Amino acid sequence: xxxxxxxxxxxxxxxxxxxxxxxxxxxxxxxxxxxxxxxxxxxxxxxxxxxxxxxxxxxxxxxxxxxxxxxxxxxxxxxxxxxxxxxxxxxxxxxxxxxxxxxxx
Numbered sequence: 800x801x802x803x804x805x806x807x808x809x810x811x812x813x814x815x816x817x818x819x820x821x822x823x824x825x826x827x828x829x830x831x832x833x834x835x836x837x838x839x840x841x842x843x844x845x846x847x848x849x850x851x852x853x854x855x856x857x858x859x860x861x862x863x864x865x866x867x868x869x870x871x872x873x874x875x876x877x878x879x880x881x882x883x884x885x886x887x888x889x890x891x892x893x894x895x896x897x898x899x900x901x902x903x904x
Contacts, residue, residue: 841864842880849867867888885901886898
């Protein structure tokens with residue numbers, strides 16, 4: 800009997816862990832809205848990109864120049880100041896984070 804209860808406890812624990820992981824995944828996916836814009840790269844470092852972007856109507860922002868954090872995946876490392884870009888971003892905890900960054904040709 801003791802083996803049966805241990806096995807049952809193991810199964811129940813495993814199911815509760817899977818449920819918790821699924822719950823955490825849903826929160827990670829719901830990081831907030833993704834915004835789209837176009838602009839010109841003014842400066843780029845391994846961690847950040849400064850872009851002079853057009854107006855972003857979804858945020859009621861006029862055209863301006865601002866700095867965005869680059870993803871750790873290295874997105875945008877082949878780009879240079881002066882490149883016209885199309886980009887998407889989200890609002891992170893401490894800054895705006897680039898999701899995608901593509902040169903316009």
